[in-house]
Structures are given as structure tokens and as C-alpha cells.
Amino acid sequence: MDLDRVEEVPQFDLVILGMGDDGHTASIFPHEIELWDSEDHCVVATHPDSGQKRVSINGKVINTAKEVAFLVTGASKAEKVKAVVEKTEGSEAYPASLVNPALGNLLWFLDEAAAARLNQNPS
Numbered sequence: 001m002d003l004d005r006v007e008e009v010p011q012f013d014l015v016i017l018g019m020g021d022d023g024h025t026a027s028i029f030p031h032e033i034e035l036w037d038s039e040d041h042c043v044v045a046t047h048p049d050s051g052q053k054r055v056s057i058n059g060k061v062i063n064t065a066k067e068v069a070f071l072v073t074g075a076s077k078a079e080k081v082k083a084v085v086e087k088t089e090g091s092e093a094y095p096a097s098l099v100n101p102a103l104g105n106l107l108w109f110l111d112e113a114a115a116a117r118l119n120q121n122p123s
Contacts, residue, residue, distance in 0.1 A: 006064050006102075010041060015057075015065040021076040023084065023094025026062060027054035036098050059098050067105045070096070075113040082117040 004011040017025045027045045028035045035043045036059035045054045062068060072081055083091040085108065091097045099106065 009060050009064045012061070012065045014067045014069065015062050016069050016071060017062070017096075017099065019070055019072045019077060019080065019084070019096045021074070021080060022048075023080040023091075023096050025070075025096040025099065027056040028059075028095040030093055030095065033093070033095055033098075036095055059095075062099060063101050065101060066103055067107070068099055068101045069107040069109060070099070071109045072114045073111040075116065077114045078117040081108075081110060081114050085118060 019025050020029075022030055024030060027047075028043070029045060029048050031048050032045055035045055035056075038058045041058055041061050043056055043058050045056055046052070047054065080094060080096065082088065084094055084097045087097070
């Protein structure tokens, strides 16, 4: 596979991400958010509950992609979807909030449950 490179960062045509109900993405969890800025393009993250090791890519690689898409489903993620999409106070603690492709091509695919809190005032 021959990837394009932008300033020595591999450039994927498309990166598809999920998001956990804690705001993690690409297996980078809030307790290890520093992995987002790792010098290494590949990182090893640790699930906070199970201790499972996960291999992923860092934020530079994600944000260098030509297109980035989130695919998020479920009511348990609605609060974090709202925080990340609307950039509410404190949202910067969630790795998903750091997804900001240099080309600006960020797409969100949400089911109704995950999107339920968007554009709503807090009660």
C-alpha cells in the first residue's frame, strides 16, 4: 500500500471513527488523551476498565486524512455527541473533540438516539 504523505504524516483517503459513551475515539480514551499528540503515528492505548491493549493511530494521522467520518449509534452516546458537535464547555476532555481534519471534511452519521440531544437547550 502506498499512502500519500503530508509533512511526513501518512494521509488516508478516508478514516471512519466510532465514539464511545465516554467520548473516546480511535481507542484513545480520556485518561490517555495525550496519545492524541504522540510523536509516533501508531499508538498503544489501554481500555480503562478491562486493561485491554488496543493499537490505533494518533491525532495527526486522523486529522491529515482527506475525509473523516464518525459513525455513532445509541442513546448512551447522545450527551457526548452534543458536547463534541456543539463544542460545549469541557468537551475538550473528550478525544473525539480533537477530530478536526485539516481539509475540513468531517461527516457525522448518527442514528436518531445518538442525535437526540443536538440543538436542544439543557434542562
